[in-house]
Amino acid sequence: MTSDNPTFELQILHEDDDILAVFKPAWLLVHRGMGRDEVTLVDLVRDYLGPGKVHPMHRLDRQTSGVVLFAKSPEVTRFLRTEFDEGRVDKTYLAMVRGIAPDDGFIDHPVPKSEDGERIDAQTKFRTLASIEVEPRAVSVVECKPITGRFHQLRRHMCHINHPILLDSNYGPTKLNRKFKEQWGMPRLTLHCSSLTFARPDGATMTVDSELPEDLAEVWTRMGIWPVE
Numbered sequence: 001m002t003s004d005n006p007t008f009e010l011q012i013l014h015e016d017d018d019i020l021a022v023f024k025p026a027w028l029l030v031h032r033g034m035g036r037d038e039v040t041l042v043d044l045v046r047d048y049l050g051p052g053k054v055h056p057m058h059r060l061d062r063q064t065s066g067v068v069l070f071a072k073s074p075e076v077t078r079f080l081r082t083e084f085d086e087g088r089v090d091k092t093y094l095a096m097v098r099g100i101a102p103d104d105g106f107i108d109h110p111v112p113k114s115e116d117g118e119r120i121d122a123q124t125k126f127r128t129l130a131s132i133e134v135e136p137r138a139v140s141v142v143e144c145k146p147i148t149g150r151f152h153q154l155r156r157h158m159c160h161i162n163h164p165i166l167l168d169s170n171y172g173p174t175k176l177n178r179k180f181k182e183q184w185g186m187p188r189l190t191l192h193c194s195s196l197t198f199a200r201p202d203g204a205t206m207t208v209d210s211e212l213p214e215d216l217a218e219v220w221t222r223m224g225i226w227p228v229e
């Protein structure tokens with residue numbers, strides 16, 4: 001699969017009477033918005049669930065892969081929307097960043113709430129899973145947990161601490177990104193939503209996991225940093 005000729009099939013991670021959790025591959029938009037893509041994740045879910053309104057609970061950027069959660073009814077939508085809005089959903093991401101990142105950290109730095117919005121408080125926790133010296137520059141794999149959910153928060157926060165996510169065309173160094181792409185064949189932004197932990201309407205806590213997809217895992221394995229010990 002490439003950005004030039006993408007084909008997409010719905011990949012279900014979990015389904016029950018209330019929710020549907022699916023894997024979003026890179027290059028697939030969650031919903032159409034400003035884009036003109038022929039197919040979006042919402043389209044695939046609607047085709048699967050049948051007629052009716054589809055309720056995605058959150059979004060991932062076009063090049064970000066990972067777990068996306070859908071509610072199956074307006075009642076569950078309202079419940080989960082409150083959980084997301086009040087910061088009770090535990091989101092975990094994996095990213096490859098430039099340089100030897102600190103063992104762990106807490107980033108408290110305001111970012112825009114939306115693309116053209118005012119800057120508001122934003123917090124992210126992270127820990128480094130592995131680091132390695134490679135050409136053209138040392139890299140680290142970090143686990144990030146956004147406490148808030150702002151526009152491009154993880155991408156902005158990792159850049160803020162001078163460890164930008166590799167192949168980030170908005171916030172990363174263009175020349176270095178180009179070198180990594182040429183040296184290792186990196187296919188896209190190295191960011192993946194690996195798990196969501198949340199409360200269900202019945203009060204039970206649930207976790208949905210998504211393994212690192214092949215397009216990133218293959219490159220990280222060749223680099224000698226994946227799987228992490």
